[in-house]
Amino acid sequence: MTEYDFLNKVVLISGAGRGLGKRAAERFGKAGAKLVLNDYSSDTLEETLKELGDEGYEVCGLAGDIADEETSKTLVQLAEKTFGSLNITINNAGIAQNMTRLHETDTDEAKRVIDVDLMGVFFAMKHQIPLMLKTAETDGVPSVILNLASAAGVMGSPNLAIYSAAKHGVVALTRSAALEYATKGIRVNALCPSFTRTNMVTDLLDGSRHGREIAEAKLLAFNPMGRLGEVDEIVQAMLWTCSDENSYYTGQTLSIDGGLRTS
Ligand SMILES: NC(=O)c1ccc[n+]([C@@H]2O[C@H](COP(=O)([O-])OP(=O)(O)OC[C@H]3O[C@@H](n4cnc5c(N)ncnc54)[C@H](O)[C@@H]3O)[C@@H](O)[C@H]2O)c1
Structure with a gap:
């Protein structure tokens, strides 16, 4: 396992109650980061906070729905109040849709997928960027946003049309923001696991x-x-992408997918 140094970096991770987000919190914490965590489920978030606190990591958290703009606003305020800065964000929280043909997809479900998977990432970036710009200026190294898109965000995905549309949207937000902030001190990338x-x-x-x-x-x-894919095969790419050594890497979709997308 490659070891990375994120000593004293303030890292915000949404959807950290289980899955990729939880493992990312463990790996960044082990590498010295100070953690600001979120999950929709207060139970699983509390478990993660306790486990990481018991490991001796500096960690705080807020339960809430990332589809609600207030959640992202309050999370960034929590980062500033607790640690004074924000170096890295992993906008990871997301939901799948039931696998079904487009014409059979429930409209309320489709709207919820867009609200969480696309608007959630938009709200997150909107509120993270001002503090990340300040942090980059103080630290003299770029801050980093990593959005969890998907293989479905760069390919057509039968029976997952609305999820795929939301994740394509995440890729578009990523690419556009990368260009807006390339010389301002924020690198922005999207991870695309299968x-x-x-x-x-x-x-x-x-x-x-x-x-x-x-x-x-x-x-x-x-x-x-x-x-x-296995969880650690995806999470190692988060550490690589967000490392300060990766200073020329922005605006990219990184496919970790067993060769599914070749280009
Ligand atoms: N697992 C995969 O195959 C896969 C593939 C490609 C992309 N992704 C993306 O990776 C991310 C993480 O997926 P995972 O596999 O770890 O999923 P998971 O369901 O195991 O974990 C997701 C976590 O996010 C939380 N969450 C869901 N909706 C939320 C909301 N509205 N507000 C706050 N928290 C919320 C859940 O409570 C859960 O703890 C998602 O964005 C997903 O779309 C996953």
């Missing part, structure tokens, strides 16, 4: 009308490596 073994995917497979085994086989039929 199906990875977290509750998001296992729940999706369990809910499939084909049953879990057939649904998994169908998913994997298109993956060149023929398997799901």
Whole structure:
């Protein structure tokens, strides 16, 4: 496992109650970061805060829905009040949609996916950027925003059309912001994993009308490596992307997907 140094970097991670966000919090904490964490679920967030606090990491958190602009505003205020700055944000919280054809997709569900997966990232960046600009100026190194998009954000995705649309939107926000802030002290990138073994995917497979085994086989039929990604295979890319050594890297979509997208 590559070791990174994020000593005293203030890192905000949404959706840190489980899955990729929780593992990211553990890895950044181990590398010395001060953590500001969020999750919709106050129970899982409390568990994460306790586990990381017991490890001796400096950590604070706020439960709330990232589809609500107030959550992102308050999270940034919490970072400033607790640690005085904001170096890195991992805008990770997100939801999947039920796998279904576009014409059968429930409209309320579609709106919720857009609210969480796209507007949530917009609200996050909108409120993070002012403090990140100040931090970059004080520290003399760029701050870093990493948005969790998806392979579905850079490819058409059958039976996931509205999720794919939201994640394409995240890629567009990422690319546009990267250009706006390239000389102002913020690097902005998007991570694009394919199906990875977290509750998001296992729940999706369990809910499939084909049953879990057939649904998994169908998913994997298109993956060149023929398997799901594992959590640490995705999270190591978060550390790499956000490292200060990666100072020339902005505006990119980083595919960690077993070779699914080649270009
Ligand atoms: N697992 C995959 O296959 C995969 C692939 C590509 C992209 N992604 C993206 O990675 C991110 C993390 O996914 P994961 O697999 O760890 O999912 P997960 O469901 O295991 O964890 C997501 C976490 O985000 C939280 N969350 C959900 N909606 C929220 C909201 N509105 N406000 C605050 N918190 C909220 C959940 O409570 C949960 O703790 C998501 O944005 C997802 O779209 C995942």
